[in-house]
Amino acid sequence: MTGRRSATKVPSVEIRPARAADWSLIWPFFNRIVLAGQTYAFPEDLTEESGRGWWMEEPPGRTVVAVEGDVVLGSAKMGPNRPGRGAHIGTASFMVAPEHTGRGVGRALGEHVVEQLRADGYHGIQFNAVVETNHAAVALWLSLGFRILATVPEAFDHRDHGLVGLHVMYQRLIDVREEPLPER
Numbered sequence: 168m169t170g171r172r173s174a175t176k177v178p179s180v181e182i183r184p185a186r187a188a189d190w191s192l193i194w195p196f197f198n199r200i201v202l203a204g205q206t207y208a209f210p211e212d213l214t215e216e217s218g219r220g221w222w223m224e225e226p227p228g229r230t231v232v233a234v235e236g237d238v239v240l241g242s243a244k245m246g247p248n249r250p251g252r253g254a255h256i257g258t259a260s261f262m263v264a265p266e267h268t269g270r271g272v273g274r275a276l277g278e279h280v281v282e283q284l285r286a287d288g289y290h291g292i293q294f295n296a297v298v299e300t301n302h303a304a305v306a307l308w309l310s311l312g313f314r315i316l317a318t319v320p321e322a323f324d325h326r327d328h329g330l331v332g333l334h335v336m337y338q339r340l341i342d343v344r345e346e347p348l349p350e351r
Contacts, residue, residue, distance in 0.1 A: 194218060243280050315334045
C-alpha cells in the first residue's frame with residue numbers, strides 16, 4: 168500500500184479557466200500543500216488574499232481548475248517562464264487536493280497544460296523546481312515527455328527529509344530542426 172486512498176479514476180475530469188470565485192475553493196488545498204513543506208517553496212505565512220497572488224495568474228499567464236461537478240479537484244497555473252527574450256518557453260505549476268490524489272487529476276492537468284502551451288506557440292516547457300523526493304510528480308512528468316536536465320543539490324528544505332535537490336525539467340514542444348537535446 169502506498170498510502171494513497173483507493174479511488175475511482177477521473178477519466179473525464181473537466182478542466183476550465185479558473186474564475187475569481189474559484190480561489191476560495193483552491194485556497195484550502197493550496198494552503199495545506201504549502202504548509203506541508205514537501206513540494207513548494209512558497210512562503211508559509213501566506214494569507215488567503217496574499218496566496219491569491221502566488222497562484223491566480225494574470226495574462227499572459229492563466230490558471231485552470233480541474234472540476235468534477237462543483238468540486239475543485241486540483242488546479243494548474245501556466246505562462247511564460249521568463250519575460251522578454253525568454254518568453255518563448257513556458258512554465259507551469261500544479262496542485263491536486265490531497266483527498267483527490269491518485270485519481271488521474273494531475274495527469275489530466277499535465278496533459279491539458281502541455282497541449283495548451285503548445286497551442287499558444289511556446290517552443291518548450293521548463294519546470295524550474297521539481298522536488299526530487301516528489302516521486303509521483305517526477306514520474307508523471309517523465310511519462311508526459313519531460314526530461315531532467317539538471318538537479319540543483321540541497322536547493323529545497325523539505326520538512327521531512329531536510330535539504331534535497333530540485334530538478335530542472337524540460338520538454339520541447341516544437342520541431343526546431345536543430346541538434347537534438349543532449350542526453351543527460
